[in-house]
Structure formats: C-alpha cells, structure tokens
Amino acid sequence: MRRLWIILICxxxxxxxxxxxxxxxxxxxxxxxxxxxxxxxxxxxSAGRNIxxxxxxxxxxxxxxxxxxxxxxxxxxTLAFYSVSSVADSNVKISVLDRDGDGAWHSTFELAxxxxxxxxxxxxxxDAIVGYAAQEYEENTLGIYRFENGTLQPIYEDSYSxxxxxxxxxxxxxxxxxxGRSGLGMEITVLKPGESGVYTKYDYNLESGEAAxxxxxxxxxxxxxxxxxxxxxxxxxxxxxLFLLKEGGIFAPINSAGTEALTLRPSGYPxxxxxxxxxxxxxxVSPFYGYESSxxxxxxxxxxFWAYNEETMSLEFESNAYCNISDGYAFTIPNRWLNVVxxxxxxxxxxxxxYRYDPAAERISDMSPIITFASAESSGxxxxxxxxxxxxxxxxxxxxxxxxxxxxxxPLVLTFDEIRDNFRVFE
Ligand SMILES: [Ca+2]
Ligand SMILES: [Ca+2]
Ligand SMILES: [Ca+2]
Numbered sequence: 001m002r003r004l005w006i007i008l009i010c011x012x013x014x015x016x017x018x019x020x021x022x023x024x025x026x027x028x029x030x031x032x033x034x035x036x037x038x039x040x041x042x043x044x045x046s047a048g049r050n051i052x053x054x055x056x057x058x059x060x061x062x063x064x065x066x067x068x069x070x071x072x073x074x075x076x077x078t079l080a081f082y083s084v085s086s087v088a089d090s091n092v093k094i095s096v097l098d099r100d101g102d103g104a105w106h107s108t109f110e111l112a113x114x115x116x117x118x119x120x121x122x123x124x125x126x127d128a129i130v131g132y133a134a135q136e137y138e139e140n141t142l143g144i145y146r147f148e149n150g151t152l153q154p155i156y157e158d159s160y161s162x163x164x165x166x167x168x169x170x171x172x173x174x175x176x177x178x179x180g181r182s183g184l185g186m187e188i189t190v191l192k193p194g195e196s197g198v199y200t201k202y203d204y205n206l207e208s209g210e211a212a213x214x215x216x217x218x219x220x221x222x223x224x225x226x227x228x229x230x231x232x233x234x235x236x237x238x239x240x241x242l243f244l245l246k247e248g249g250i251f252a253p254i255n256s257a258g259t260e261a262l263t264l265r266p267s268g269y270p271x272x273x274x275x276x277x278x279x280x281x282x283x284x285v286s287p288f289y290g291y292e293s294s295x296x297x298x299x300x301x302x303x304x305f306w307a308y309n310e311e312t313m314s315l316e317f318e319s320n321a322y323c324n325i326s327d328g329y330a331f332t333i334p335n336r337w338l339n340v341v342x343x344x345x346x347x348x349x350x351x352x353x354x355y356r357y358d359p360a361a362e363r364i365s366d367m368s369p370i371i372t373f374a375s376a377e378s379s380g381x382x383x384x385x386x387x388x389x390x391x392x393x394x395x396x397x398x399x400x401x402x403x404x405x406x407x408x409x410x411p412l413v414l415t416f417d418e419i420r421d422n423f424r425v426f427e
Pocket of ligand 3: 273274275278281
C-alpha cells in the first residue's frame with residue numbers, strides 16, 4: 001500500500017493532473033488478457049474444444065464474447081456465441097458465463113440460438129436482442145432473450161429483413177423495429193417495451209404487391225424518428241414509403257398510392273441522408289437539361305431531394321443536385337445554374353463536366369465548360385494533382401478533385417466556398 005501512495009504522490013508532483021484513477025482500481029483491475037483467457041477456458045470446459053466462435057457481423061458488439069449485465073445485479077456477465085463443429089446441428093449456441101464467489105468464471109447456462117450465424121447483438125434493458133443471419137434467399141431471425149431464475153429464456157422470435165433498435169417515437173426508450181415478408185407483402189413490426197417488462201407489439205401490413213424491400217433507413221423527424229422503406233418496383237425502379245410510430249400504432253402519413261407516384265425513380269437512388277442533417281431525403285430524378293428530347297445516351301439526371309415535413313404532412317422539395325452514383329457524391333446545383341447549365345459524364349474516367357448550356361444550341365461543341373469533377377481511389381489521385389486539379393475532399397477510400405475550366409469573367413463560375421459547400425460524399 002505504501003508503494004501505491006508513493007506512486008500517487010509522484011504522479012501528482014509530476015503534474016499529471018489529467019490522470020484519474022482510483023486506488024481500488026489499481027489494486028483490483030484484472031489483467032484483461034488473463035480475464036479473457038479465463039472466460040474462454042470456462043467456455044471450453046463447458047462446451048468442449050470442438051467449437052467455432054461466432055462473431056456478430058454488424059452493430060456495436062462485434063466480439064464472440066459480449067459483456068453485459070444480463071441479470072441486473074450490477075456486475076457484467078458474458079454471453080458467448082459459438083457453434084459446435086462436431087454436431088450436425090449447425091445452429092449458433094449461446095452460453096451465459098458468470099463469476100462465482102471466488103471470481104472464477106463458469107458457464108452457468110447454455111441454449112440453442114435460431115440461426116447459423118450471428119448478424120447483430122443488442123440489448124434493451126436486461127433483454128438480449130440477437131439477430132441471426134439467414135441462408136441466401138431466406139430472412140434473418142430475431143430472437144429476444146430474458147434472463148430469469150438462472151436461465152436465459154427466449155421470449156420472442158420472428159423473421160425479418162431489416163431490424164434496428166431505435167427510439168422511433170421519441171419517448172426516451174428504444175423500440176425494436178423490424179421489416180419482414182408477410183405473404184406477398186411486407187410487415188412492419190415495432191416492439192415497444194413497457195414498464196413491467198411486457199412488450200406491446202404494433203404491426204403494419206404493407207400491401208406492396210410484387211414489390212420487394214430494397215432498403216430501409218431511419219432518420220430524424222422532429223424529435224422522433226421516421227422509417228423509410230425503399231421498395232423495388234418493376235423495371236428496376238424504386239419508390240419509398242415512410243412510417244412513424246405514434247400513439248397507438250404505426251402510421252403511414254402519406255398513402256401508398258401517393259408515395260409511389262411521387263417517389264418513383266430508377267434504382268441506384270436510395271433514400272439516404274444526403275446532406276448530413278440527420279433527416280432522410282428521398283431522391284427523384286428527371287433528365288438533365290438537354291437530355292429530355294435528345295437521344296444522347298446514357299441519360300444524365302437532375303436529382304431532386306424531397307424531405308417529409310411533419311407540419312404539412314407532405315414531401316417537400318429541398319434541393320436539386322447532380323448525383324454521380326458510381327463515384328458516390330452529389331453536387332447541389334446552385335440556383336443561378338438552373339436552366340443554363342447541363343452536364344456530361346465521361347463514361348471511362350467517371351469525370352463530370354458542367355457546361356453553360358443554350359437550349360437552342362444542338363451540338364456539344366457549342367457548349368463551354370465551367371468546371372470538371374473527378375475522383376480516384378485514394379492512391380491514384382496524383383495524376384489529377386499534376387494536371388492542375390484541386391483536391392476537394394478525401395475519404396478513407398477515395399479522393400475528390402475539381403478544376404475550373406471557364407475564365408474568371410464567366411458569371412457561372414463558382415467560388416471555392418460554393419464548390420466545397422455544394423459537394424457531398426454520400427455512403
Ligand atoms: Ca449481472
Ligand atoms: Ca421510444
Ligand atoms: Ca438529410
């Protein structure tokens with residue numbers, strides 16, 4: 001003990017005020033590697049050596065050993081996910097491991113999961129929410145487990161394509177939202193936890209005919225959240241339905257005929273938070289200026305972004321942009337460009353050039369270039385820099401460049417700030 005005090009005093013004297021720790025912590029902090037080894041040994045003692053650890057593929061918990069206080073006694077247990085190689089049953093198994101009075105780890109309970117691999121693990125209060133990944137063409141399975149009387153009990157099981165635990169209604173507590181197949185249509189389910197540990201289940205059946213779920217997004221909406229479902233219609237097209245959780249159930253603020261008519265577009269334009277403000281935008285497209293009547297192929301599109309407005313209960317126009325889907329960016333079209341600028345994309349390099357456009361002029365050679373955007377994998381951008389392009393944005397995987405092609409007296413030339421503010425990389 002005296003040595004510890006000496007260390008403490010030395011730290012204080014050397015000016016390490018930012019170092020915060022407790023003497024208790026120093027005395028009892030276990031070596032993490034030893035702790036993990038002890039947990040693994042306890043699992044092997046119980047399940048045998050012939051096991052394969054199963055790692056959740058997405059979400060916050062990515063380890064096959066998930067530490068969580070599953071019984072609410074203020075100490076963390078460990079949930080271990082694994083499969084047993086020797087048995088024909090390839091289902092994931094879950095072991096609950098806990099410390100005994102001497103601090104030694106033991107497996108205290110085991111149960112069979114509901115799928116061959118683990119997609120995600122989450123928790124709501126003391127309930128463990130496990131998503132099991134499906135075989136191809138099959139849906140995933142959601143299992144909810146509750147620890148009662150020393151055993152982990154399945155209390156709910158259902159299939160899903162999309163699942164998220166999220167505070168949909170803004171009540172301060174998360175719900176479990178899933179979207180899954182139901183007959184020829186889709187079913188949205190929300191499980192809302194109540195005070196006594198009982199979930200209230202809300203369903204919404206979506207009569208979507210042959211349409212399949214293409215993607216789901218959840219975005220901010222006035223203190224609560226909204227669920228956006230992109231549905232794949234015929235001929236490679238998408239449309240979007242949106243849903244809110246309000247008092248008493250799931251609610252579609254715009255009826256399905258309305259959203260299909262308003263939001264039908266080519267696939268490749270998913271709903272997403274394009275401007276990074278937390279709210280989801282729904283894109284629609286129309287041929288860019290000059291492409292409406294020409295047979296120039298492929299058609300380049302003007303993308304219009306729409307966002308749901310709670311007060312008017314309708315989709316409202318937000319902005320126009322050009323989206324380079326293959327390179328993953330959107331460029332907001334400034335108002336002074338409307339009707340007088342069009343775009344050409346180089347099919348081989350992906351470079352995008354905006355031109356001053358005169359609807360009366362028929363040929364591209366009559367147009368004058370204003371600015372070109374280019375992008376390259378992060379390692380491959382040097383050629384652009386050598387050619388005088390300016391680096392605009394870098395992500396982990398790509399670098400984005402521009403070069404102004406018009407002279408300074410062209411009023412359609414943008415300032416650097418305009419270029420930077422109007423350019424957005426999307427997921
Ligand atoms: Ca505990
Ligand atoms: Ca909630
Ligand atoms: Ca947004």
